[in-house]
Amino acid sequence: MTVPNDLVTRLTEALDRDAAIALFRGAIGRQSITGNEANFVAYLREKMSALGLNNLETAEFLPGRPNIWGERKGAGDGPRLLFVGHTDTVHVDGWREHWAGTEREDPFAAPIIDGAVWGRGSGDLKAGISASLAALSLLDKASINLRGDVAFAFIGDEESGQPDTGVSAGIKDLVSRIEAGAIARPDFVVYVEPTRLSVYPAQIGFFIADITITGKSAYFGVPELGKDALRASHAAMSALWKHSDEVAARAEHKLVGRSFLLITGLAGGGYIAVPERCTLSLIRKLLPGESLDTAAAEIEAAVRSAITDPEIKVEFAYPAGRDHALGGTAAEIDEGRAEVGLLSASMAEALSGRGVIEGAPFWSESPFFVNRLGVPAVYCAPGDIRNCHTYEERVEVEEYLAGVVGFAAFIARYCGVTV
Numbered sequence: 001m002t003v004p005n006d007l008v009t010r011l012t013e014a015l016d017r018d019a020a021i022a023l024f025r026g027a028i029g030r031q032s033i034t035g036n037e038a039n040f041v042a043y044l045r046e047k048m049s050a051l052g053l054n055n056l057e058t059a060e061f062l063p064g065r066p067n068i069w070g071e072r073k074g075a076g077d078g079p080r081l082l083f084v085g086h087t088d089t090v091h092v093d094g095w096r097e098h099w100a101g102t103e104r105e106d107p108f109a110a111p112i113i114d115g116a117v118w119g120r121g122s123g124d125l126k127a128g129i130s131a132s133l134a135a136l137s138l139l140d141k142a143s144i145n146l147r148g149d150v151a152f153a154f155i156g157d158e159e160s161g162q163p164d165t166g167v168s169a170g171i172k173d174l175v176s177r178i179e180a181g182a183i184a185r186p187d188f189v190v191y192v193e194p195t196r197l198s199v200y201p202a203q204i205g206f207f208i209a210d211i212t213i214t215g216k217s218a219y220f221g222v223p224e225l226g227k228d229a230l231r232a233s234h235a236a237m238s239a240l241w242k243h244s245d246e247v248a249a250r251a252e253h254k255l256v257g258r259s260f261l262l263i264t265g266l267a268g269g270g271y272i273a274v275p276e277r278c279t280l281s282l283i284r285k286l287l288p289g290e291s292l293d294t295a296a297a298e299i300e301a302a303v304r305s306a307i308t309d310p311e312i313k314v315e316f317a318y319p320a321g322r323d324h325a326l327g328g329t330a331a332e333i334d335e336g337r338a339e340v341g342l343l344s345a346s347m348a349e350a351l352s353g354r355g356v357i358e359g360a361p362f363w364s365e366s367p368f369f370v371n372r373l374g375v376p377a378v379y380c381a382p383g384d385i386r387n388c389h390t391y392e393e394r395v396e397v398e399e400y401l402a403g404v405v406g407f408a409a410f411i412a413r414y415c416g417v418t419v
Contacts, residue, residue, distance in 0.1 A: 003413050008349040011405045014142040020404050021117070021397065023047065024130040025110035028119040034088040034165045037156035041068045041087055044129070044154055051136055053152070061156065061173035069153040069174070069183060072136060078148025078416040082186035083132040083407075085193075085381075086158030086170065086365070089121035090389050098391045116394040124388035127395040127403065128192025128381030129154060135407035142408075148415030151186060158365060160320065168322045171365045175372060188339045188376055188414065189369045190407075193362070194383025194395075196354065197347045197403055201335045201378050202255040203360035203367075205286035207327025208320040209299060210279060211236065213268075214313040217276035226274030232307045233278040236314075237263055239306035240282065243298065253287045255335070255359025260285050261299065288332040292324050323372060328363040331370040333377065339414060343380055346409040351402035361385070 004010060032040035041058060045068055048056055053070035060066045068087075092107040099105045103113055107120040117127075136150060155174050160166030177183045193200075213233050218226025240263060248258040261284040268278030284295055300316055307314055322328035333340070335357050348355030360366075360379050369377040382403035383395045 003417055007412060008346070008405060008409050011138055011142055011408050012350075015138055015401065015405060016141065017401055019137070020130070020134040020401060023134055024117060024127060024400060027126040027130050028110040028117070028122050029108050031108050032087050032089055032121065033091050034157060034159045034162040035065065037065050037087040037170070041066050041154070044068050044087070047133060048152065051133065059173070061170045065156050065170070067153065067155045067170050067174055069151065071149050071151040071184070072146070074146040074148045074150070074415055075418045076147070078146065079187040079414065080149040080151060080184060081411060081414055082151045082153060082189045084153050084155065084171075084189055084191045084365075085125050085129040085132070086156060087129075087154050088156045088159050089124065090159050090161055092120050095120065095391055112397065115398065116396050117400065118394040120393060122393050122395045123194045123383030123385070124393070125192050125194055125381060125383065127383045127400050128194065131382055131400060131403040132190070132192055132407055134404040135411060138404060138408040139411060144412055145418045146411065146415045147418055149184070150411055150415060151184070153183070168365055168368070171368050175368045178373060185373070186375055189366070189378070190343070191364060191366050191377055191379050192381035193360070193364050193379040194385050194388060195358070195360075195380050196384050197351060197380065197382060197399060197406060198354065198356045198358045199340055199344045199347065199378050199380045200255075200358055200360040201337070201340050202253065202288055202332035203330060203379065204256050204363060205288075205290065205292065205328055205330030205367075206283055206320075206363045207286075207292055207296060207318055208281065208283050209296065210281050210317045210319060211303060212315045212317070213278045213280070213307070214315075215274070215276055216311070217270055218274040220272050220274070223274050226276070227309060227312050228274050229278040229312065230268055230275040232309070232312050233266060233268065233280060235306040236280060236303045237266070239302045240299065243302040251287060253359065255332070255357070256287060256330075256361065257359070259287050259290065286330050288330040290330060292326045292329060296326055322363070323365075323367045329367045329371055331367040331377075333370060337376060339376065340378060342413050343378065343410045346413065347380065347402070347406040350406035350409065351399065354402065355406070
């Protein structure tokens with residue numbers, strides 16, 4: 001049986017809007033700030049069991065912090081598609097105070113206001129997880145059976161900000177199981193980070209550098225006896241800004257733009273004295289193909305060349321290792337791949353103006369598939385990254401429902417259907 005020409009119309013007519021929205025709102029209701037993923041995983045296990053998924057398993061990647069995965073086996077002669085998303089969210093510090101006395105006060109109540117579902121984790125990324133599961137339910141309701149397999153893996157520890165978390169421990173465990181053959185290797189991956197239903201075949205890389213500059217304190221009246229760390233920091237910042245301009249001028253990527261570095265913090269000083277110590281923090285954006293090791297070495301060279309006094313000590317630390325010891329690598333796949341086109345077309349049919357091919361202005365975990373496993377992966381899901389991690393986090397209801405239909409259409413077209 002071939003995929004029907006009126007597939008999206010057929011799916012839209014079969015969609016149970018209330019059930020799909022209830023699934024999404026229930027997901028938001030399970031608070032899962034990084035470290036508390038188990039609360040949401042229990043909800044997912046219940047919903048994934050109801051879908052009749054095969055080989056449904058949970059396993060802890062760290063004590064008390066589980067991943068969950070399962071699959072719908074097809075007829076056996078089609079490709080294997082994997083949906084991946086992270087179960088953890090960022091904190092809600094200040095949310096209740098910001099929205100006190102309004103419908104939005106509870107960050108996990110998931111109210112529908114002006115056509116949008118509000119709440120922490122709505123966009124990042126419970127809309128994507130919910131839409132992928134609702135898509136399989138929709139295919140069942142529309143009596144569409146698949147040739148290939150559809151798999152789901154929902155993992156923790158993607159977000160940073162909580163103490164001793166946010167090092168991608170969940171996906172590291174998952175890909176290790178794939179490498180060991182304990183979980184079947186996918187042919188294509190959709191990571192459900194929010195994209196407004198655009199398709200992102202490329203993403204930036206990054207690393208964070210903390211630079212400590214140590215001189216020697218001295219009373220303000222005899223500054224010649226000291227070594228001014230603040231003055232040295234000024235020289236270092238000037239050199240770093242110059243280096244950023246040079247990096248940006250090197251190349252421009254069609255989907256993710258130019259590289260640069262951003263100085264994000266400066267702390268230090270002395271009390272009526274020559275400042276002895278200052279710390280700088282920066283983040284470096286990288287394009288696909290750029291080496292984190294080379295980029296870090298260039299930054300260190302720029303700083304050291306700007307601080308010529310041998311008695312001033314400079315130290316570098318890289319606190320945000322992900323798929324690389326220094327940070328997260330960039331990734332891209334060919335935007336002309338058939339799978340990318342199918343997903344783009346499916347989203348465009350589900351909601352006019354969507355399905356655009358763009359680049360991810362963020363770092364998430366697709367490099368574990370693209371660069372480590374050699375498996376093509378994209379980002380695509382409902383939600384807008386610009387309101388995530390803020391008090392404004394929300395997802396438009398119609399966009400979410402279009403995501404359900406678009407995912408269902410893509411699954412059918414990619415995996416193939418049977419009689």
